[in-house]
Amino acid sequence: MLSSNDWPIAAALLPLGDAHPVDGPESSAERWLSDLSEVSDAGFSDVDLTDSWTRYGDLDRNHVAALRECLAATGLTAVSLSAIRRSVIDEQHGQEHLAYAHRTIDFAAELGIPVVSVGLHRALTPAQREQLWFWTADGHRDPFGDDDAWALAVGRLRELGRHADEAGLLLSLEMYEHTFLGSAESSVRLVEDIGLDAVGLNPDIGNLIRLHEPVEDWRAIAEATMPYANFWHVKNYSRDEDAAAGLYSTVPTSLELGVINYREAVKIALRNGFQGIICVEHYGGDGLSVSATNRDYLRDRVLPRREYAAGVSRVRQTGASAVSR
Secondary structure, three states: OOOOOOOOEEEOOHHHOOOOOOOOHHHHHHHHHHHHHHHHHOOOOEEEEEOOOOOHHHOOHHHHHHHHHHHHHOOOEEEEEEOOOOOOOOOOOHHHHHHHHHHHHHHHHHHOOOEEEEOOOOOOOHHHHOOOOHHHOOOOOOOOOOHHHHHHHHHHHHHHHHHHHHOOOEEEEEOOOOOOOOOHHHHHHHHHHHOOOOEEEEOOOHHHHOOOOOOOOHHHHHHHHHHHEOOEEEOEEEEEEEOOOOEEEEEEEOOOOOOOOHHHHHHHHHHOOOOOOEEEOOOOOOHHHHHHHHHHHHHHHHOOOHHHHHHHHHHHHHHHHHHHO
């Protein structure tokens, strides 16, 4: 059983900016090395290769080799890959996004990355890009009640899950507002309809509770989805509500200060057997430093210490033996 000492906690690359055009391997490597050095200097040994930073499914073999060298030079291990904002059921680009996701799985397999996270969220709209916080403007909404769209999502994500399984990887589905992965009930139904052991949930609760509208209770989301979790994006928001006036407001904050109680959320995860990689994220300001603060909060004060983890393991083994007798 993992403990606070050895639990993989990866830095998301969201704070390092949007993907640049892929130049020659030497030019790209110069930027990669600079950015990854910052991640290493922030005290991380594990990194999530978030594809807002580099489009991994579009890299040729020379670029892949250069990125591998940059990771080695900075002492970082790529433990997960998050491919975002390329919905495989996009009405115009769904097939293109599906092909990209397949190439991304191949890339992850080549680098020995054990889990790839994908979602059904779309590119930000112009209106969202104009906002300080993009979630304060309406974006795309999946067509709930459209059986054909649901079947398409199940079929294409199942196709990716089979590919991931054949490559020896896990596929994780990122929960995201107003998509078929936008509620606990719908997310669980989607995973169950896909029906593959290699496919689970990335219960990014922060994506759901940041909306300026009524939202599900974060505890209910965690209780419903953690039995299906195989990877976990964590971030937090301060949230204020005046339901009578219809006023809701959120802003990003650190894990320990936001509305989601991650001490309790981790307990829920552990009760459900979660042993997956945790990826720390943050929007705004010095996101990398806040991510490092979140890592330390989890490791130093929330995740079980080795002695506790060993004790839980012994209790479980004893209980299992008693039942078997």
